[in-house]
Amino acid sequence: MSESAERDARHAARMQRKKALxxxxxxxxxDEYGLLLVHSGNGKGKSSSAFGMLARALGHxxxxxxxxxxxxxxxxxxxxxxxxxxxxxSYHVMGEGFTWETQDRQRDIAKASExxxxxxxxxxxxxxxxxxxxxxxxxxxxxxxxxxxxLADIQARPLNQHVVVTGRGAPAALIEAADTVTEMTLVKxxxxxxxxxxxxxxx
Amino acid sequence: MSESAERDARHAARMQRKKALxxxxxxxxxDEYGLLLVHSGNGKGKSSSAFGMLARALGHxxxxxxxxxxxxxxxxxxxxxxxxxxxxxSYHVMGEGFTWETQDRQRDIAKASExxxxxxxxxxxxxxxxxxxxxxxxxxxxxxxxxxxxLADIQARPLNQHVVVTGRGAPAALIEAADTVTEMTLVKxxxxxxxxxxxxxxx
Numbered sequence: 001m002s003e004s005a006e007r008d009a010r011h012a013a014r015m016q017r018k019k020a021l022x023x024x025x026x027x028x029x030x031d032e033y034g035l036l037l038v039h040s041g042n043g044k045g046k047s048s049s050a051f052g053m054l055a056r057a058l059g060h061x062x063x064x065x066x067x068x069x070x071x072x073x074x075x076x077x078x079x080x081x082x083x084x085x086x087x088x089x090s091y092h093v094m095g096e097g098f099t100w101e102t103q104d105r106q107r108d109i110a111k112a113s114e115x116x117x118x119x120x121x122x123x124x125x126x127x128x129x130x131x132x133x134x135x136x137x138x139x140x141x142x143x144x145x146x147x148x149x150x151l152a153d154i155q156a157r158p159l160n161q162h163v164v165v166t167g168r169g170a171p172a173a174l175i176e177a178a179d180t181v182t183e184m185t186l187v188k189x190x191x192x193x194x195x196x197x198x199x200x201x202x203x
Numbered sequence: 204m205s206e207s208a209e210r211d212a213r214h215a216a217r218m219q220r221k222k223a224l225x226x227x228x229x230x231x232x233x234d235e236y237g238l239l240l241v242h243s244g245n246g247k248g249k250s251s252s253a254f255g256m257l258a259r260a261l262g263h264x265x266x267x268x269x270x271x272x273x274x275x276x277x278x279x280x281x282x283x284x285x286x287x288x289x290x291x292x293s294y295h296v297m298g299e300g301f302t303w304e305t306q307d308r309q310r311d312i313a314k315a316s317e318x319x320x321x322x323x324x325x326x327x328x329x330x331x332x333x334x335x336x337x338x339x340x341x342x343x344x345x346x347x348x349x350x351x352x353x354l355a356d357i358q359a360r361p362l363n364q365h366v367v368v369t370g371r372g373a374p375a376a377l378i379e380a381a382d383t384v385t386e387m388t389l390v391k392x393x394x395x396x397x398x399x400x401x402x403x404x405x406x
Contacts, residue, residue, distance in 0.1 A: 052251030
């Protein structure tokens, strides 16, 4: 057997074992219900990953809801794009910019409460398959919203509804309650190296 | 001063310092050019974050290209969704499923080369503002493609074109060449806990 053919044969054997393992895991995984996902950490991709899931869900014909708790000041590309589909995406920008732009804690609290009222409606709507609560973690971390009622509303949602919560500093109880938690870790960032925030990448 | 008013005042002072720091960083960041981003790690969100950026870029009126190197076997939600916009998104599914499904190394190599030919075209097209090379890292890791010519093509792209490379196990030289690198770290995963892969979340 040539060296290359041997390598191919080893590869095929290794992949066969891997396939068997993965098929078994899939067969074992039987529950089907809406998941609670949390995207946290200091890296990029927390919100954009949620918006990628939104595109994925729309591809499966689901109706979706979005509440942006903090980022609302700037009209982002995602908002412009997903507002093209008003029958499929219920899109709500509730925050008025980052808290360090507003400088007013009482107004931030009032705005966060209004945003949560909208989120509650989405979380009680059986026709909505995916709800994105973008930057909710920031509102929780600053104490603009209380964790207990927020978690209670999330847990009382329709059985098949997925929820994605994004933002740095996810509270421990939210991580505990979640099905899937991803920490986006910054390895290297162009912005830190002196590159301007880029349209289509950062906003 | 009441306890609550004091807390609000401290908050305002802290946020003012934060705003000053951030404004300064933005002023310092002057370059404007297309970025190379790498999404790696074992967590969820590598591909979906890239697809969120795609939505963002479309919201800014950019034309975009996608090459999926490995995942092509299953018709995913993203593909169904983004194929709605053929004038804006040039979408190419080149892989034929995970390597452990195909069990044939020589075919995987041939397919990866075909996929790279398509990627090269996108990477030389001035009208494309964002190119997603989905699961390219997997093709590199298995040696289906050689890193040096791949990197050379990426670095020869139009000045304002952004590129996102996804997949576990990004090679060190790619990380070195990238502007922004995010490691998606698995904290907790429903699939591992025995929950079936969910439509709109996992695929």
